[in-house]
Amino acid sequence: MAQEIKFHVYFYQWMKLYKKDAVRDVTYQKYQMTQRQLVKLAPDMLLSDLTRLTYQQLLNDYAESHERQTTMDFHRHLKSSIVDALEEELLKKDPTRKAIIKGVKQRKHKNKYLHQYELQALLNELELEGEINWDYFILLIAKTGLRFAEALGVTPKDFDFAHQTLTVSKTWNYKTNEGGFAPTKNKSSMRKIPLDWQTVIQFSQLTKKLTEDEPIFVDGMVYNDTVNHYLERLCKKSQIKVISVHGLRHTHASLLLYAGVSIASVARRLGHSNMTTTEHTYLHIIQELENQDNDKVMKHLASLI
Known part of the structure; x- marks a missing residue:
């Protein structure tokens, strides 16, 4: 069954089909980074395993070591692929609905500008x-x-x-x-x-x-x-x-x-x-x-x- 595909495999296929050569190289590299994080955090998660609870847990796991804005970017990449999975009827409900974006406290960055x-x-x-x-x-x-x-x-x-x-x-x-x-x-x-x-x-x-x-x-x-x-x-x-x-x-x-x-x-x-x-x-x-x-x-x- 198509829906038994692993989530990170689906995301990989999706980004190659829709994003490769359609976005700038530097942007595509960000999608690749998201895919690597997905493999690391949810190596065995099936696409059919995605529910609001499992998706929120995935975001929470990512947010433990990333700032809120970075977690938001991670979420946007995943959500884009999930929207297409919904249209293809590989998923019945949107697991990203009402997702809460968290993140570690913003790290101290370098000074932004000089006087x-x-x-x-x-x-x-x-x-x-x-x-x-x-x-x-x-x-x-x-x-x-x-x-x-x-x-x-x-x-x-x-x-x-x-x-x-x-x-x-x-x-x-x-x-x-x-x-x-x-x-x-x-x-x-x-x-x-x-x-x-x-x-x-x-x-x-x-x-x-x-x-x-x-x-x-x-x-x-x-x-x-x-x-x-x-x-x-x-x-x-x-x-x-x-x-x-x-x-x-x-x-x-x-x-x-x-x-x-x-x-x-x-x-x-x-x-x-x-x-x-x-x-x-x-x-x-x-x-x-x-x-x-x-x-x-x-x-x-x-x-x-």
Whole structure:
């Protein structure tokens, strides 16, 4: 009987049929991770064993070692496959109905962003003379807010020095041995980023003798951890708090918001698909700025007497 198939086997077949080559490689890898967790937690669970109780227990077991948001992602992957199992009448009832998402207390994460004086201290430590190095990579992300894979995908021809812009149209697939260019995260991620004149001068000199359509920063396999560890050493040398490379992107956006740049402009610069993403990510900054605005409003109104 079809319904006697093991749940993790069904999920594996489902993700190969519906997700492989239909989603980005990095997204498919997340489905693969879910499948491996499913094998680990429920190696003998049959699809027909799924009830609200057994499914909730599966989520609870996963949540014992994962944060709530990660458990939610795990649940969404499983639920997607279960919805199709219901349509195929392999299941009679939806075991995911009213599922409760739990999770361990959020772990302490690295600092998300630097203040302006901290960023300046970091930039002062960069070695920006001579050939390409990770210092230029760090500088580019700090000045543009690029994602890690977007920065790796930058080629000399992406720069338009005459108009002071950088075109983001691709990324670099650093998570596989094959490497190669890959699509951007979404359609909104394809954008032109205005550059300040200092960055234009620095990168116009740097890219003069480089092959136009080859990535500037890629020379063999690139690991996110390698660059993060290098940045950590720079932060300690600068005597500032340690952030990740992605934290440079947050720093870029945060400083723009504090400078009074609109949320819409920051969203476009970051390549967010909508302003809601920007508002959610930088809610604490936006609320702080709103409090400052309220003070300004009150002072203005008081002056009208």
